[in-house]
Amino acid sequence: MSSVYAFDDSTILNIFVLDIPKGFRYKFNGKEKFKSKNKKRINEFLFKLSEKQIMPLRFTNEQNSIWYPDLERRTRKIINKWLHPYDLTFETVGGIFSANIVLQMEDFFDEINDKFESIIKSKEDISPIKTFFEINEKELTKQDNIPEDEDCEIILTYYNYKAEKDKYLISADEHFWGYKEEIKKEFNINVVEEWLCDTLTVG
């Protein structure tokens, strides 16, 4: 039996590569692709998992569709980060380009569904989790101090997930890594910062 490794969707989005069609490259000084700086590290770690035949986990909504509001929000966030240096946003870059992004993302998540095991997010009451973070509130640098409802749903879902060995959660979200000691102690989940995942020993 091996440990289990879950990725939050923001980290999964960081392995997505957006191809810029030739007709739009003039908007981005001839750039051909957008990708996240941690992509290589995450892929290296995923490769390690596949070598050991370990299926990574991801958290999804029950509905039978690629998109749900939180994933759309996270997608806009990453796209806006890429477009920001060009004074553009998902909303201002143009309808055809935005539609093309969504279509490429759908291809991407189609592949992800084959490569990751989905855990349906729990619909149970998350208020105890929320309260836990309120009691143990910390000063975060990049985010609001208290994790969002979607983050609490992930914690609750993963906490309830049955695993023989250790549970790891790979994330770039400060709501997780900012509370890594507390999460480990209370929920027995090992949070690993996304940019350090390639240093993890798999087993």
Next chain:
Amino acid sequence: MCKLTFSKKEAIYFILKNSKENYISSTTKLNKILARLNLHLMPINIEFHLNKYGSYNPELGEIESNNLWSINSYTTSSGYSGKSIKLTKEDLDIDNKISKKMERSFTPEQIIEIKKEIYSMSSKSAKDLSDEEHKKLLVDIENREKLIFRANSNECDYLDLYKKVKTKQIKNFDEVKLKGLIEYCFELSKFLKAKIDKLPEDEYDYDENMNTYYYLKILEEAKPFIEKQIDSINDNKQINLLCEFLIRRDSGYPFSIHNENYKDLKVNS
């Protein structure tokens, strides 16, 4: 290549898999079946050309035997030589890829219809298919004035649709795709109108213009569907298919996001 677009290998495999006895008696017939898939807007990564009769000719090149199918050369008693194709092996991996693409683009009923059509076409002679083809694939070569009228009215209709969505609050990614599709159709309708306006009066260049007529036909046929979706999206698969066929597929047509001069081809309103 885009994910929904079929590779040449996948398209031929799909046809053989659904043909009578997994067999196609000639490459001419294979061409005709591939061309017919275009009527379903099934995006295939093969360049198609339209001839002056409005028939598609796929640029298949030389097809050779491989691990999935075998090619047999034959010569008939009347001296006609040709090549038949027989599926020799089923491949689960390709089957899965094809199923995924089909399911993202078509309803289960549409998939059954396409498979039935392939089966039926594979049972007919190339001559029968040719007669059918001209009825089904023919793009009417109408007089210049009528074409200009159609292109004008098509542009006006898409302008109306574009105005409707331009200021509409976008609630989710399905609506992002629809808005992008309408914007593209509007831009394409302007391009087509400009192109048809410039048609020479004294000569008629079929090779140059048949794609223009074909896209005009697709836009006209797609309009009622797109209009219905503005108030409430109820057919995401058809939207995916139109996006794939019109926007993402690299068809070789100049007005394409894959053309680096795309922005210069846009026509100002």
